[in-house]
Amino acid sequence: MNKLERINHPLKQLPNGDWLWVNIFRLSSGLTGPNVHIQANVHGAELQGNVVIYELINWFKANPFKGSISFIPFANPSAVNQKTGMYTQGRYNPVTGNNWNRNYIDFMSLDEKKSGFSLKNFVKENLESSEEDVRKKFKLELFNICDHYQNYLEQRSAAPEDGHFNLLLQKIASPSDIVLDLHTGPIATRYLYSADYQMESAVHFKIPYVLEIPSEFDGAMDEASFMPWVELSREFKKQGRDFLNKFEAYTVELGSEERISFNEAKLDANCLLNYLKHKGVHDVEIGELPITSSKKSLLKDYKTYYAAKGGLYEFCFAPGEVFKKGDVIAKSLNFKTVIDNESFSNAVSEVIAKEDGVVINHNTSASIASGQTLYQVMENLQTF
Numbered sequence: 001m002n003k004l005e006r007i008n009h010p011l012k013q014l015p016n017g018d019w020l021w022v023n024i025f026r027l028s029s030g031l032t033g034p035n036v037h038i039q040a041n042v043h044g045a046e047l048q049g050n051v052v053i054y055e056l057i058n059w060f061k062a063n064p065f066k067g068s069i070s071f072i073p074f075a076n077p078s079a080v081n082q083k084t085g086m087y088t089q090g091r092y093n094p095v096t097g098n099n100w101n102r103n104y105i106d107f108m109s110l111d112e113k114k115s116g117f118s119l120k121n122f123v124k125e126n127l128e129s130s131e132e133d134v135r136k137k138f139k140l141e142l143f144n145i146c147d148h149y150q151n152y153l154e155q156r157s158a159a160p161e162d163g164h165f166n167l168l169l170q171k172i173a174s175p176s177d178i179v180l181d182l183h184t185g186p187i188a189t190r191y192l193y194s195a196d197y198q199m200e201s202a203v204h205f206k207i208p209y210v211l212e213i214p215s216e217f218d219g220a221m222d223e224a225s226f227m228p229w230v231e232l233s234r235e236f237k238k239q240g241r242d243f244l245n246k247f248e249a250y251t252v253e254l255g256s257e258e259r260i261s262f263n264e265a266k267l268d269a270n271c272l273l274n275y276l277k278h279k280g281v282h283d284v285e286i287g288e289l290p291i292t293s294s295k296k297s298l299l300k301d302y303k304t305y306y307a308a309k310g311g312l313y314e315f316c317f318a319p320g321e322v323f324k325k326g327d328v329i330a331k332s333l334n335f336k337t338v339i340d341n342e343s344f345s346n347a348v349s350e351v352i353a354k355e356d357g358v359v360i361n362h363n364t365s366a367s368i369a370s371g372q373t374l375y376q377v378m379e380n381l382q383t384f
C-alpha cells in the first residue's frame with residue numbers, strides 16, 4: 001500500500017480572521033519517474049474532477065507506480081463555496097470579475113526584476129548540461145521565480161487575490177513533469193485541450209474530442225504550465241542546441257457542471273490512468289476505456305453559436321451529438337413580434353447549423369439574451 005500524505009497551504013485570510021486552505025494529497029513511490037500534478041474545481045461549479053481525484057487516489061494507493069503524484073481537489077475554495085440560491089457561481093471571481101482560469105502568470109515574459117530569472121542566461125550556462133540536468137535545474141528556477149515574483153508583489157502591496165491564488169497553484173505545480181487541470185463545460189460532453197506539440201500523447205486519454213490549441217499563452221493553467229518549457233526549447237534552438245520538451249499539460253473537460261457521478265468518475269479515472277501509463281508513470285494495463293479513437297479539431301474550428309435574439313431556447317442536439325449543415329439545432333420562443341393572428345407564428349424561430357459539426361457544450365439555461373452563448377461546437381473534425 002503506497003502512503004498518502006496531506007499538505008496544507010494557507011490560501012487566503014478572510015475578513016473575520018479565518019483562513020481558506022488548499023490541501024494537497026501526495027503519494028510518492030520512492031522510485032525515479034515523472035512528478036504529476038492534478039488539480040480540480042478551479043471553476044466553482046465544475047465538480048466532477050474532485051470525484052475523479054478520489055478514484056485516482058484510490059488507485060494509486062494500491063498500485064505500483066514511478067515518481068510522485070500530487071492531487072489538489074477543491075483547488076479553489078473561494079469559488080466552490082460561492083453559492084446563489086441552489087446554484088454555484090464560481091467561474092469568475094466576484095470581487096475582481098476575472099475568470100479564475102485566465103490569470104495565471106506568463107513567467108517567461110516577466111522582466112528580470114520581477115522574476116529574478118533570465119532564460120537567455122540560463123540556457124547559455126546550460127548548453128553543455130545533460131537534458132535531465134537541465135530539467136531538474138529549470139524546475140528549481142520555476143519555483144524560485146514564483147517566490148521572487150510573490151516577494152516583488154508583496155513589497156509593493158500589489159498582490160491581488162486572483163494573482164495570489166494563481167501563483168500559489170503555479171508554485172505547487174513547479175516541480176511537475178505533467179499537469180492535468182480538471183474542469184467541466186456547462187452542459188457538455190467530455191473533451192480535452194491539448195497543445196499542438198502534445199497531440200501524440202493526447203490520443204492516449206481515449207477522450208472522445210480533442211481541441212488542438214497553439215503553443216501560446218492565454219492565461220490558463222495548462223498554458224502557464226507548458227509555455228515556460230516551450231520557451232526553454234525555443235531558446236535552446238536559438239543558441240544552437242536541440243532540447244526535447246517532455247513536459248505536458250492539459251485541460252481535461254469532464255462533462256457538465258453542477259453534478260457528479262461516481263460511476264462516470266471510474267471511467268474518467270481510467271482515461272487519465274491510460275495516459276499516465278503512456279507517460280511511464282505506471283505499467284498496469286487499463287481495461288475499461290470509453291472509446292478506441294478520438295476526433296480532433298483545431299482551435300480555429302471551435303465555434304460558438306451566439307443567440308441572434310433573446311428568448312427561451314430548446315436545444316435540439318445534446319453534447320456529443322453530430323449535426324449536419326442546415327439542421328435545426330435550436331428553437332426559440334419570443335412573443336415580442338406577435339401583435340395579431342397573422343404574426344402569431346413569428347413567436348417561434350429556428351437556429352440553423354452553418355456547417356457540419358458536433359456539439360461540445362451548450363448553455364445551462366433555456367433563458368438566453370441576444371449575444372449570449374447557445375452552443376460551442378467543433379467543425380472540420382478529423383480522426384487521429
Ligand SMILES: [Zn+2]
Pocket residue numbers: 043046101183184
Ligand atoms: Zn472550467
